[in-house]
Amino acid sequence: xxxxxxxxxxxxxxxxxxxxxxxxxxxxxxxxxxxxxxxxxxxxxxxxxxxxxxxxxxxxxxxxxxxxxxxxxxxxxxxxxxxxxxxxxxxxxxxxxxxxxxxxxxxxxxxxxxxxxxxxxxxxxxxxxxxxxxxxxxxxxxxxxxxxxxxxxxxxxxxxxxxxxxxxxxxxxxxxxxxxxxxxxxxxxxxxxxxxxxxxxxxxxxxxxxxxxxxxxxxx
Amino acid sequence: xxxxxxxxxxxxxxxxxxxxxxxxxxxxxxxxxxxxxxxxxxxxxxxxxxxxxxxxxxxxxxxxxxxxxxxxxxxxxxxxxxxxxxxxxxxxxxxxxxxxxxxxxxxxxxxxxxxxxxxxxxxxxxxxxxxxxxxxxxxxxxxxxxxxxxxxxxxxxxxxxxxxxxxxxxxxxxxxxxxxxxxxxxxxxxxxxxxxxxxxxxxxxxxxxxxxxxxxxxxxxxxxxxxxxxxxxxxxxxxxxxxxxxxxxxxxxxxxxxxxxxxxxxxxxxxxxxxxxxxxxxxxxxxxxxxxxxxxxxxxxxxxxxxxxxxxxxxxxxxxxxxxxxxxxxxxxxxxxxxxx
Numbered sequence: 365x366x367x368x369x370x371x372x373x374x375x376x377x378x379x380x381x382x383x384x385x386x387x388x389x390x391x392x393x394x395x396x397x398x399x400x401x402x403x404x405x406x407x408x409x410x411x412x413x414x415x416x417x418x419x420x421x422x423x424x425x426x427x428x429x430x431x432x433x434x435x436x437x438x439x440x441x442x443x444x445x446x447x448x449x450x451x452x453x454x455x456x457x458x459x460x461x462x463x464x465x466x467x468x469x470x471x472x473x474x475x476x477x478x479x480x481x482x483x484x485x486x487x488x489x490x491x492x493x494x495x496x497x498x499x500x501x502x503x504x505x506x507x508x509x510x511x512x513x514x515x516x517x518x519x520x521x522x523x524x525x526x527x528x529x530x531x532x533x534x535x536x537x538x539x540x541x542x543x544x545x546x547x548x549x550x551x552x553x554x555x556x557x558x559x560x561x562x563x564x565x566x567x568x569x570x571x572x573x574x575x576x577x578x579x580x581x582x583x584x
Numbered sequence: 585x586x587x588x589x590x591x592x593x594x595x596x597x598x599x600x601x602x603x604x605x606x607x608x609x610x611x612x613x614x615x616x617x618x619x620x621x622x623x624x625x626x627x628x629x630x631x632x633x634x635x636x637x638x639x640x641x642x643x644x645x646x647x648x649x650x651x652x653x654x655x656x657x658x659x660x661x662x663x664x665x666x667x668x669x670x671x672x673x674x675x676x677x678x679x680x681x682x683x684x685x686x687x688x689x690x691x692x693x694x695x696x697x698x699x700x701x702x703x704x705x706x707x708x709x710x711x712x713x714x715x716x717x718x719x720x721x722x723x724x725x726x727x728x729x730x731x732x733x734x735x736x737x738x739x740x741x742x743x744x745x746x747x748x749x750x751x752x753x754x755x756x757x758x759x760x761x762x763x764x765x766x767x768x769x770x771x772x773x774x775x776x777x778x779x780x781x782x783x784x785x786x787x788x789x790x791x792x793x794x795x796x797x798x799x800x801x802x803x804x805x806x807x808x809x810x811x812x813x814x815x816x817x818x819x820x821x822x823x824x825x826x827x828x829x830x831x832x833x834x835x836x837x838x839x840x841x842x843x844x845x846x847x848x849x850x851x852x853x854x855x856x857x858x859x860x861x862x863x864x865x866x867x868x869x870x871x872x873x874x875x876x877x878x879x880x881x882x883x884x885x886x887x888x889x890x891x892x893x894x895x896x897x898x899x900x901x902x903x904x905x906x907x908x909x910x911x912x913x914x915x916x917x918x919x920x921x922x923x924x925x
Contacts, residue, residue: 489676492636493690493737494662503689507680581680583721 372555376542380562382456383538386463386528387566391521393464398471401427403501405472406479413487413497423472430469436530438466443534459536463527467520474516478509511582518574522567529563539563585745585777586612586635591644592801593630604630606801607644612794614744617771617778619788619809621824622798628781631798632747635779636668637661649744666694669738669776673750675730677722683733684709684718690740708736712766728759735766739774746770748780752787760784764791785828789813789885797821810886814855830881831892832920841878847896849878850908853916854891863914864895871907873899894920 405423408416430438439462443453446461482505490504506513529540539559547556593605604627612618622628633639634646637653646653648664656664677686684705691701709715712732722730731751738746748767752760768791771778782788788795788809796806797820805818816822825831831851832838841849852864868875880893897904911917 483674483676485672485674485676486678488638489670489672490678490689491638492665492668492670493693493741494665495693496659496662499693503692504678508678510680583723 372546376539376558376562379537379539379542379559380566382536383525383528383540383563383566386456386460386531386536386538387521387524389460390463390467390524390527391517393460394467394471394520394524395517397464397468399475401468401472402475402479403505405476406505407497407501413491413500427469427472430466431473435462435466435527438462439531439534454535456537459528459531459534459538463524463531466527467524470523471517471520474520475509475513478512478516479505481512482508511578514574514578514581518571518578521570521574525563525566525570585614585616585649586610586779587645587647588631588634589645589647591631591634591641591646593627593634593639594642603627603801605634605641608801608803610796610803610806612777612779614777615771615775616793617767617780617791619792619795620779620781620798620803621783621785621788621795622781623783623820626798627801628798629749632749632779632781635745635747636665636670666690666741667743667745669741669743669746671731671734671738671746671748671751673753675722675727675734675754677730677733677737679722681721682718683714683720683722683725686722686733687736687740690737694741704740705736708740711739712736726759727755728762731755731759731763732766735763735770739770739776742774743776745777745779748778750782751780753782753784760787761790767791785824788824789828789883793886797824808886810855810888810890813885814853814890829883829892830879832894833879846878847876847898849894849896849920851916851918851920852891852893852895852911854882854889854893855916856888856890858889858915861914863911867907867910867914868897871899871903871910873897873903873907 401423405420405427406412407414408420408423410417410420433441439459442462442465446453446458450458450461452458486508487500487504490500495503528536528538529543532538532541532544535541539562543556543559546552547559588608588610591605591608592603595602595604606627608631620628620631630639634641634653635648637656640654648668651664653661653664678689681689687705687708688701691704696704705718706715709718712735714729714732714736717725717729722733725733734751746767751767752763755763764787767778767780770776780787780792792809794807795809795812796803797812797818798804799820805812805816805821812821813825816825833841854863864875874897876896876898878894878896880891882889882891884890897907908917
């Protein structure tokens with residue numbers, strides 16, 4: 365069965381746009397919440413600047429619940445909530461909602477790990493110089509962890525491209541959807557190859573941007 | 585300037601209680617360089633952190649410039665910390681900032697205007713001799729240079745007190761000397777009181793005015809450096825002193841000395857002015873005996889001579905006894921029991 369590329373190309377372009385939109389919006393929302401959650405997790409840790417065992421346990425527990433759920437199942441499981449918030453469970457924005465939640469919790473863990481790897485001596489030095497907890501957060505934690513943080517976010521971005529393909533199966537659109545419906549269900553190998561190639565290019569691009577940025581920040 | 589009153593600090597690790605600091609009473613006067621020496625785990629690091637409230641005492645009180653630190657609210661604590669500079673064994677420089685950025689950091693926290701910060705940073709880097717490294721990042725510097733940045737950063741807010749947490753322990757001997765000279769200069773030029781902790785006796789010997797020896801969380805001995813050096817009381821203090829001063833040869837060498845029919849050994853201790861007087865030569869000549877210096881050293885402590893020599897005398901026994909008697913009136917002299925040693 366041949367493909368009418370004349371009508372098919374615009375569809376590919378549209379799907380690529382949807383994928384990029386899903387990944388970009390999710391990255392922004394997920395990063396905002398993820399950094400906040402990760403920061404809370406780090407500062408409430410035992411012996412840290414705002415130690416709070418109760419808060420730490422709750423956040424830690426939440427992350428550990430959400431992270432191991434396979435995304436495709438999570439997507440379906442929270443669809444009632446998606447309907448409440450977005451108004452529908454179908455379409456690009458309906459996919460962005462669960463993607464953002466899953467991303468936020470993954471990013472939170474990455475953020476926490478990056479903060480943990482900061483030399484505690486540097487935090488102590490800042491304290492000794494009279495920095496407040498808030499000043500420590502934005503003048504020490506974030507700048508000192510930024511390099512590895514960018515790499516961590518790059519890693520997350522790439523798994524978001526993966527998530528977006530799954531979101532396609534519940535009507536989220538995007539390249540995943542095109543690959544599944546035209547490539548897999550209609551046995552059209554050429555469509556599959558085209559979408560896969562585009563996905564690979566997107567991943568390469570994301571990795572290159574991430575590497576370049578982090579190299580600039582880390583100066584190596 | 586800094587007073588510890590019956591200070592104790594206990595940490596609870598799991599179910600175990602660790603008494604890091606026990607009933608410490610110390611006073612550090614304005615303008616002094618005060619050294620606390622102890623082996624690792626003696627509690628000196630915890631004691632130091634009580635001064636800028638990085639730790640709080642479990643019992644007792646720490647006063648800085650007459651203010652009980654326990655009475656301060658968090659924002660007041662942060663203000664006090666700006667009066668107390670701190671430097672660290674591992675420098676703890678911010679890797680995301682340049683040398684100038686590191687020195688500017690405490691000034692930014694103190695909300696100094698930008699133009700003034702620039703001026704102050706230049707002045708500080710000039711003081712520590714790193715003006716040409718302003719734009720470098722910490723990883724481009726040597727250990728000694730990093731500690732200079734640490735010192736410049738600690739001095740940025742013009743503190744009254746500088747506390748040093750093993751500031752030279754990560755440095756080689758040459759660089760250690762350089763940093764110690766710089767600390768001395770900080771003390772002399774700005775009148776900044778320095779409280780330092782170390783496990784190296786030569787640090788105490790080269791720059792401190794007073795010393796306290798810590799063991800198991802307690803201060804076991806304290807006083808002027810010269811007095812503590814020349815008449816130590818506690819066994820641990822003696823061990824530290826022995827680390828920088830040769831006062832007894834190794835057992836095998838002593839054994840050889842004895843087997844070869846070596847004479848009775850005497851320890852002679854010179855302090856201060858006596859060291860510049862040719863006592864030994866004068867007395868032995870007078871009694872017509874010879875002196876043989878077997879072992880020992882003469883050192884400078886707090887700009888005074890301190891000699892610690894092992895000698896034996898050659899000649900008539902009666903004359904030796906009278907020579908020793910005469911020496912006893914001028915210097916400290918005692919028989920050394922080689923068999924025991």
